[in-house]
Amino acid sequence: MSSEAIVIVGRKKPWNYVTACITVFNSGNKTLIIRGRGENISRAVDVANLLRRNIAGMQIIEVRILEESEEGTSRIIPVIEIVVENPHLKEAKQ
């Protein structure tokens, strides 16, 4: 779990983040957290589905819903964290 990486989904097209996830997996991480805030939540779900649909064996192992307060304001923003796992890779140990 120490090597768990996070890909933060912003306003770019979903495929940009899919590519980022693949890069993370190729660097030896077995699990990965896809994270999106506010209006980027839908895109984070899209990224997770694209990964699952296009990479054999890719699994969504957990979906968490959180909230965060925005710095300097009292606004509370919803956050999603989607934990995905690529079982073909072994967790890198350091």
Added chain:
Amino acid sequence: MSSEAIVIVGRKKPWNYVTACITVFNSGNKTLIIRGRGENISRAVDVANLLRRNIAGMQIIEVRILEESEEGTSRIIPVIEIVVENPHLKEAKQ
């Protein structure tokens, strides 16, 4: 589980759906699925967080990520289902 109800989150303000959820709970359902598609996913997460923050004991017991194909097109749309539970209520039996 037979009495599990679904609240579908659309384009209205989150509080509209929070009210709908409370109505469902008050009618005797212990669990409820909050469902959102595409760009409404973020709002569905917001609704779940508002419920959890404002109603004592409310819990998110599961978050599922699915996809659906749009009727008449080949587009695939991400879907979220958030299962919430109000432990103060007993499941209605019929």
